[in-house]
Amino acid sequence: RSGTTASVVIHSHWDETLYIGHVGDSRCVLARSLPKKRWETVDLTMDHKPNDPMEQQRIEENGGAVVFDGSCNYRVYAKGKKYPGLNLSR
Numbered sequence: 001r002s003g004t005t006a007s008v009v010i011h012s013h014w015d016e017t018l019y020i021g022h023v024g025d026s027r028c029v030l031a032r033s034l035p036k037k038r039w040e041t042v043d044l045t046m047d048h049k050p051n052d053p054m055e056q057q058r059i060e061e062n063g064g065a066v067v068f069d070g071s072c073n074y075r076v077y078a079k080g081k082k083y084p085g086l087n088l089s090r
Helices: 053-061
Strands: 008-010 018-024 027-034 039-044 062-067 074-078 084-086
Touching: 053 062
Parallel strands: none
Antiparallel strands: 008 018, 027 039, 062 074, 074 084
């Protein structure tokens, strides 16, 4: 297996802003504390998956193809080619 993902969050104390970036099929999640020692999670980003309807549309509009691999993943290919076969969309 191979692959790399990254999620980065920078909190600017000057303007109280969170800057979030991510690549691959990773997701940024914020955990915040609630009363009575409970926690709440909030998704800050969406996964970059090729079978997501918006991602698939973006890929196909830019000359790519999304194909189910027959097992459990959708993969991104150059249209009409057998490469690169990525199971993430960015």
